Amino acid sequence: MxxxxxxxxxxxxxxxxxxxxxxxxxxxxxxxxxxEVTSPQAFSALKERGxxxxxxxxxxxxxxxxxxxxxxxxxxxxxxxxxxxxAQVQTLQENCVxxxxxxxxxxxxxxxxxxxxxxxxxxxxxxxxxxxxxSHTATHGAFGALAFxxxxxxxxxxxxxxxxxxxxPKSMRVTLKGRLNSGISAKDMALAVIAAxxxxxxxxxxxxxxxxxxxxxxxxxxxxxxxxxxxAGARAGMIAPDDVTYAWLKGRNYAPKGDDWQKAVADxxxxxxxxxxxxxxxxxxxxxxxxxxxxxxxxxDQAMAVDSITxxxxxxxxxxxxxxxxxxxxxPVMGEKVDVVFIGSCTNGRLSDLQAAxxxxxxxxxxxGVRMLVVPGSEQVRREAESEGLHEIFEAAGAEWRxxxxxxxxxxxxxxxxxGELVVSTSNRNFEGRQGKGARTVLASPATAAASAVWGEVxxxxxxxxxxxxx
Amino acid sequence: xxxxSEQFITLTSRTMVLAQENIDTxxxxxxxxxxTTSRKGLGRAAxxxxxxxxxxxxxxxxxxxxxxxxxHQILVGGSNFGCGSSREHAPWALADFGFRAVVSTxxxxxFKSNALKNGILPIEVSAExxxxxxxxxxxxxxIDLERLEISRPGKWKxxxxxxxxxxxxxxxxxxxxxxxxxxxxxxxxxxxxxx
Ligand code: SF4
Numbered sequence: 001m002x003x004x005x006x007x008x009x010x011x012x013x014x015x016x017x018x019x020x021x022x023x024x025x026x027x028x029x030x031x032x033x034x035x036e037v038t039s040p041q042a043f044s045a046l047k048e049r050g051x052x053x054x055x056x057x058x059x060x061x062x063x064x065x066x067x068x069x070x071x072x073x074x075x076x077x078x079x080x081x082x083x084x085x086x087a088q089v090q091t092l093q094e095n096c097v098x099x100x101x102x103x104x105x106x107x108x109x110x111x112x113x114x115x116x117x118x119x120x121x122x123x124x125x126x127x128x129x130x131x132x133x134x135s136h137t138a139t140h141g142a143f144g145a146l147a148f149x150x151x152x153x154x155x156x157x158x159x160x161x162x163x164x165x166x167x168x169p170k171s172m173r174v175t176l177k178g179r180l181n182s183g184i185s186a187k188d189m190a191l192a193v194i195a196a197x198x199x200x201x202x203x204x205x206x207x208x209x210x211x212x213x214x215x216x217x218x219x220x221x222x223x224x225x226x227x228x229x230x231x232a233g234a235r236a237g238m239i240a241p242d243d244v245t246y247a248w249l250k251g252r253n254y255a256p257k258g259d260d261w262q263k264a265v266a267d268x269x270x271x272x273x274x275x276x277x278x279x280x281x282x283x284x285x286x287x288x289x290x291x292x293x294x295x296x297x298x299x300x301d302q303a304m305a306v307d308s309i310t311x312x313x314x315x316x317x318x319x320x321x322x323x324x325x326x327x328x329x330x331x332p333v334m335g336e337k338v339d340v341v342f343i344g345s346c347t348n349g350r351l352s353d354l355q356a357a358x359x360x361x362x363x364x365x366x367x368x369g370v371r372m373l374v375v376p377g378s379e380q381v382r383r384e385a386e387s388e389g390l391h392e393i394f395e396a397a398g399a400e401w402r403x404x405x406x407x408x409x410x411x412x413x414x415x416x417x418x419x420g421e422l423v424v425s426t427s428n429r430n431f432e433g434r435q436g437k438g439a440r441t442v443l444a445s446p447a448t449a450a451a452s453a454v455w456g457e458v459x460x461x462x463x464x465x466x467x468x469x470x471x
Numbered sequence: 472x473x474x475x476s477e478q479f480i481t482l483t484s485r486t487m488v489l490a491q492e493n494i495d496t497x498x499x500x501x502x503x504x505x506x507t508t509s510r511k512g513l514g515r516a517a518x519x520x521x522x523x524x525x526x527x528x529x530x531x532x533x534x535x536x537x538x539x540x541x542x543h544q545i546l547v548g549g550s551n552f553g554c555g556s557s558r559e560h561a562p563w564a565l566a567d568f569g570f571r572a573v574v575s576t577x578x579x580x581x582f583k584s585n586a587l588k589n590g591i592l593p594i595e596v597s598a599e600x601x602x603x604x605x606x607x608x609x610x611x612x613x614i615d616l617e618r619l620e621i622s623r624p625g626k627w628k629x630x631x632x633x634x635x636x637x638x639x640x641x642x643x644x645x646x647x648x649x650x651x652x653x654x655x656x657x658x659x660x661x662x663x664x665x666x
Contacts (some may be wrong), residue, residue, distance in 0.1 A: 016654060016657050016658055016661045017654060017657055021635070022635055022636065022639070023636055024634070024636050026651065026654050026657065026658075028658070028661050028662075028665075037505050037506075037558075038557065038558065038559070040507075040508035040509075041508070041509065041510045041559075044508075044509075045648075049648075054658075065505075066506055082506065084506035084507065085506050087506075087508065088506050088507075088508055091508045133557060133559075134556070134557055135555065135556045135557040135581060149556075149557035149581055150557060150581070150584075151557055151558075151559035151581060151584060151585035151588065152510075152559040152585075153559060153585070153588045153589075153647075154584070154588075156648065157647065157648055157651055160648060160651070160652070161648070161651040161652060161654070161655075161658065162658065163651050163654065163658060165636065165647055165650070165651065167634065169580075199493050199551055199554055200493070200550060200551035200554065200577050200579070203551070203577060203579060203580055204580060233551065233554060233579055233580065235580055235581070299493050299495075320491065410502045411502060411503070412502050412503060412505060412506065419525060429495075429497070429555065429556075431495045431497040431498065431555060432497070432498060432520070433497060433498075433501055433520050434497050434502070437501070437520055437525060438525070
């Protein structure tokens, strides 16, 4: 048998029908995740045709995008930013009841950003196919699942048939050789990979991340790396499962238990790429060369080391991007005045991200000109952070500690920056207007974002993160 | 999803040109318009922040200012068009705004798939053809879905690729959900094998 990659193995396991010249493959979907923004029209399509859900037990929903992150009102109800957002969340609640879907809603201790919530419940397991009407579904590939975002029409297909029509994407291996320097995070690694590939460089591919530096990442860091795969245009990012994966998953609510666990792990161990597996493309990066990264333009691939200078634009696109950001070619971005700092999102809203930000803030106050929002990725992250007292560190530093949700990552729920404001954000997209009309976004790691909050300007986190030198 | 297929054998229309690369789905429809529960009426929100200023007034720089809905049905965009989120609201908005084809050197995966399902042809052309299109906004093009050809009359003709199944859905009116439902026997067998 010819050697297979991890992606080939997961793909082949889910073929209901093989691809032919006329027809794409029919791919079986193990898990379908649903949120309020991209689902209402899919449920309407089912209603129009009088269809039910084929496998409600494979479908899980939460609300995150348009949900408020401010405290509940005096009546105990969430305080929505608008009637539209309230109606959208209510529509999801009604659809979940009507179609028999488990919803992690307001009363659930598990509600959270969908790509934070599902892994922490053990809904995401190695070897699965996982889809969601959301491009950052790539996150779940950190467990060796094949996970990708789909459009609303496809959401209706999965709801009705548990299957998708898919042509097999090409494969690419991205190898990170050596080790990251201390104080450098998975977010820096992700931005360095995207800068190397370009925002369309992964189009048509599923990426497998390999190499010593990837193996050395913890589970939450692996999720950060896979999460941003879509920013290079690729459908999915995957990392073969290993002992780190199994240790993280063991005992989670929906993970297999007892004998089933043993059997599952034995199976998962077969999921790594065979030696000599073929890839359609390969790139290699030296991990030790990666510095703390920031973006300088309104595209995630416009990323550079925090202490370097913006490039001279080689075309009108880059020059327009720099104009939008109000940055000058050939100058540092470090030192630019910051208005808002956002810590959160499915990229960097997990416990280890909050710990990294708190380590920088401990014993400091944020600059008086900065507004800082810390938004845990889920109720579980919130509980864990509060039990460690992280919220006290944030509040003592002058930051706002909010309820879980997507918040300022997509600015749909009322959390947003004002026109022209500069935001250092741990989220994944710096597109024009993403964090509010006219808002300017610099993407960075939690440590870089927290350091920038302290200085009131875009700052290098290394003075806070590197161990003090002994003379 | 089920658009009138016959209209699609050929499309003859003029272009609107947005030369910028990496036009992401947040530009095509800003997230604040995603709070809807319907797929209708989103044309108003298409490229909203490019068309209107903070006070909601039309911008002088509105690239769509001269758009005639019957005349300009082909959008020419810079490379990596439609990158970013999976929101199908992007093609819903473009279709409602009167577009039936998007032409670029590279079109993002999820957008491409979403566009085709909503009667918008995602067409990738060579850099040379693209440069000609960028340099001649408003030019008339003929897109032939049956022959998979795009041409600028009197100037050039080029073939393009489109997902064969998506093309059949448009040309022959095949309904993808109906097709998946017709695979029921195989789905049941798959489930029996795997549980
Ligand atoms: S946190 Fe941001 S990227 Fe993640 S699911 Fe929410 S809106 Fe999307």
